[in-house]
Amino acid sequence: MSTINKNSRREFLKLTGLTGGGLMLGFSWFSAQAETPVVVNEAGIAAGNVGFNSYLSIATDGTITIFSPNPELGQNIMTSFPMIVAEELEADWTKVKVLQAPLDTKSFDRQVTGGSGAVPHSWKLLRNAGATAKNMLMHAAAARWSVPVEECTALNGFVVHSKTGNKLGYGELAEDASKLPVPKDVKLKDRKDFKLIGKEVKNVANKDIVTGKGLFGLDFHREGMLYAMLQRPPAFGTKIKSVDDAVAKAMPGIVNVVTFKNNVAVVGKSTWEVMKARKLVKIEYEKDGNIESTADHDKLFKSLLDTGTVTVRRKDGDVDAAFKNAAKIIKSEYQCPFLSHSPMEPMNFFADVRADGVELVGPTQTPGAARQATSKLLGIPEDKITLNITRLGGGFGRRLKTDYATEAAELSSLIKAPVKVIWTREDDMTGGSYRPAVRYRFEAALDASGNLVGYKLRGVGINSGNPTREDNFPSGAVDNLLIDNVEHVSPITTGAWRAPITNFLAFAEQAFFDEVAHAAGKDPIQFRLDLLQKAKEKPVGAVKYDIDRMMGVTKLVAEKAGWGTKKGASQGFSVYFSHRSYVAQIGEVVMKAGKPVVKKIYAAADCGEVVNLSGARQQVMGGIVDGMGHAMFSKLSFKDGAAVQKNFDTYRLIRMKEIPEVEVHFVNNGIEPTGLGEPALPPTGGAIANAIFAATGKRVKNQPFMEEDVFKNPTVTPNIKTNTKLPKSSFQKTKKA
Template identity: 35%
Template sequence: MSQGLLDAGRVRATSNAGVSRRTFLKFGVSVGAAAGGGLLLGFSVSAAAQSAHRAGVKIGDAPPALPAGVFEPNAFVQIDRKGLVTLIMPKVEMGQGVYTAIPMLIAEELEVPLQSVALDHAPPNAKLYGDPLLGGGQLTGGSTSIRYAWQPMREAGATARALLVAAAAQRWKVDAATCRAEQGTVVHVSSGRRIGYGALVDAAAKMPVPSEIKLKSPEQFTLVGKPTNRLDSPQKADGAARFGFDAHVPGMRYAAIVHCPVLGGTLASVDETNAKKVSGVRQVVKLKDAVAVVGDHTWAAKSGAAALDVKWNGGEGSTLSTKDIVDDLASAAQKNGAVAHKEGDADKAFGTAKHRIDAVYEQPFLAHATMEPMNCTVHVRRDGCDIWVGTQVPGFAAQAAQKATGLPIEKIAVHNHLIGGGFGRRLEVDMIAQALEIGKQVDTPVKVFWTREEDVQHDMYRPYYYDRISAALDDDGRPIAWRHRIVGSSILSRFAPGAVENGVDSDAVEVAAQLPYAIPNQWVDYVRQEPRTVPTAFWRGVGATRGTFVVESFIDELAVQARIDPVQYRRDLLKEKSPRAANVLEVATRAAGWGQPLPKGEGRGVSVMHAFGSYLSMVAHVAVDHDGQVTVKRVVCAVDCGMTVNPKTIEAQIEGGVVFGISAALYGEITLKDGRVEQSNFTDYRVLRMNETPPIEVHIVRSTEAPGGIGEPGTAALAPAVTNAIYAATGTRVRKLPVGTQLKQA
């Protein structure tokens, strides 16, 4: 089942890289009439389910009762006799602004006010709603939403517009070329006659689909590319928006979780006597590695959980420490890996080079620590199952329910909600599977929730990475050879095994295997080393975050070795191979005042990145006091993300990414002792506070290239800009994150 979402407002958006018209037409364009009247324009010839118009429904609310005879194909534009446009949304909103940006694409080509486009969640169905940029899965992630939507959504709107114009021309018995669409109406230019879309939908549904669709050129855009306020902001501001934790089902109970504190451990025994004495506690549910206390409300559930007397089997992981993980990685780094990129003859170049530099970089486990902790509400019955959750993977959620309950997929309903922070954590369904196991033992709907402490200590973490990197330099200090070995967990081997080719996890080697710099001899390989008992998962641009830190830090080291300004050093290596990267470097450094003098203890650092289809350069200005305390005073970013949909969203995404990135670079670290995660809450897993947040400037480079992603680049490019600035301020090279620990040790 889908969920009602939005009815009005304005937007922010990202940039994109499009799906081709060939891909769009492969899925097909279907046009038909709703049984109750209306024009249906689908992205797939496969038909679908029934649904209602959702005008006026608050974000995350359950949909109203369906009117009889409303036909809803998959991923489509629907226009009713009142002229309301409904978009079935294949992507999930988690703060990135797609519930405004994608409607902007439809509204632009359809020639309707943005406020007249209503949204409805797409039901789980990868065949109908899959993203070809993500292997066909029904996912929201990888900064692909606008890249995925750019072409097909515009073509859907343009096709609907053409059909409506043709229907009006037929009614007036005039040439369609003499008519134009305008603000939800069709106008006959010479006579001034005008008719609304709602009056045309029945006739338009009978018109043949045009074989050629003419899209607007960028200079014709009236909405796309213009700064637009987000549609969902008012409801988020006044509390009307519905997130997963806001789900409420009549008669539901609440379940608090207590996990085995040792990662990979199991439940030995539990004495529930005291827990059941707590007023409002209904039952205790035992799982393989956890215990759930079910109560009438959250306080009863939490109080009951605190009263449990639990014994655990820690198993082999009960003595595990962070040092053990690092030792495993260091040992694995001595092995040859799967070749991710080979160019020229690196061995020969290293053998003849007079100068070389070697380094080892380390990056820690990181938690997602989303503002909305993990939660899921389920109602498991013999005849069906309902799930209320905020998830990046509604299709996977349905599959998890099918596996847990044995029910056929058509008996499973996923009610997707807004997400209070995803960052890759909600690409996983472990929490949903756990809730279902509990729900099978509870005879009412039950909301399963994790406390912040459970969330931090039982996350699926960004992997610990260990990089060995070397460069051979000519007499002028320019790199003539580059060797880079990446050692770490392979998330794709678990999440999408088919994406791992010849032993190379393409995410783990992202950025590292596609340098923007002109270096004639390169060898990049990957050694898979899974951390004992520690579950790993995607974390806001996993490969690009770890790869950019290592590559851009090491490029800075080479510039210092060559005694060349780091910006000039990059210019020389970028100018021929990557002019777009060179351009954002110029824009960012000029805006940041690169080269202007700074007080003692302050410095500027730079990074350049090409990932997610976008080019980005970042300059950080930092100050370091005599105790090694780092303060980020200013961040300047230039981004070329191709064609832009909403500049406001680009700015917001970069700003949010920078805050997320500073938090990780300065403070982010998950450590293990005796098999247990030592951090537990924001007290010891810090997030940058408002008063610590520096001014952030975002400069968007105008471009006519295909749109690129923007949700993750701001985070990915931040750390090396900060650490390079620290070197400029102190002469201390940071090769191990987080920064604070490193400077104290130095």
């Protein structure tokens, strides 16, 4: 336990208007179990020695405020967090507001945006904070009226005495409540009584966003700060040989040109002046390690699958015997390219390195890591470094890295001035961190009855570590299974990209399962359901996914999409488990001018309790659009170590007219939230690819799909009978009966 941070407490009191008194509750984010909130009086003194991680306040005017520690990058966390508190508090939602907390590792736990984990981590803690405040307000009202607290109820920001009809607002009770002892145990609401959770609530930042209020890192300005842009090596595997900066230094508004590490920074008084001057710096580069091209990777991957050093990730049964005795063997390979993260807001960060400390401000998914990296780089203790988090204009994993923050810190320390480093779109696309290119080889062994008796998966990737998910489905459902991988180390920087690994693996796996189902003469959905049932009744080894939840979304999406019964459209199915949640999708494809066109995508998601229905629906729809766009259109390639695509004129993203109708359904099972920011993306590629096959009889096995034969050489007479040749799923028969 530790005492409340004085600076953060003082700042919070100032921002929330509580300097004159009121009720402020601190609650812990460290434990899976909610800790008892603690009252803080008008002087900011905590009544008890408890580690504070966030604060819930009720001002005398009834305004309810909480600090939100997690960075907001569009996942709606700054709306969902206060909704959870307000639900238990029985608050008037119009009087609820939330503030972005600064980095404070002593007071907050998991100040990170990534892995779809914010709401699952904080669910109980937020509920307990709201319920505790409500309990204290009800006791304060009961004491004032001299009535039993059992006769009082809380409703929409008021405490009401049922027998007399007396009513007091939370603001009127805040002072009295702050003087009461904090209850150790409070009762949480039954979900059937939820009034706010599960409803559609507008994003709390909508007005500020649409009116252009400064929220993002690029909006941040400090009087007297300088601007900088860095020229980084144009090709991976090269280093600076010489620099001629004389012309650039003489340009108007330029303060300095600094060479450090493998970068040349142009520093000036405005971004425009800096951008113009940077083009005039003459830099000569030389080779520094491997210089690779995408064409080399294509050949390399195929070779490594046969000859590379293999790491076994999981092995069940006798795989060799299963394949030796198989009646039929299906073998396929799937490959994906590098991808840029392409957040709409390019990388940027502000740093002011002074003798008495360091101030950092900017958009980061990992503020703690950014401060730690700065501390290590400059040799300055972390407690001398402050970091304030702005809203992020997208991240998708790119802002998990700290390179752009440490660039700003190092440059500020060199020029002895506050500076804001800004990347251009070209900087972001040519010198960033990419989704690694990967190739997978799948093999399936079927017996004479079409049962899957053997399964093999080998992945080879660039700097990807383990490009498989060896404990995901179908592990546990196949008697003989082998999953392994080969690694290739490259100077091209790679990193987490939305739904890491599974963003492509899910497409490859689900497209291959479709191949196997058709080879077995079985309905693709029923084929998966049968395997899931086998894993449930006779599991092979560890089963680390929830079989019932996966079956649930599968059946739900099949019902909503009318699987196998639609006329005039071909359907493809996909289902995947990632980040603790389950999403199944059915894509519908129609033929236009001989080419397949995605008409509609149905999705069924099991993410546990849905906090904000509109926000959740947007997350699923956004994930599907993101997954579809990158599967069909996007590709980043390299020639002699340099990125070929440098901006959106050559790096293809999905266009508005190409976005299909998306219909989203949620499983209402009442379990605690399990995450949603990433799980909707992985199944999309497979659903579309399988629908394309159903429409054309042709498999797409490489991304982007637009470079595959089915789009380059369209057929005027599509094959739309693929699905109808197969037996229907058992639940379809039941439904028809």
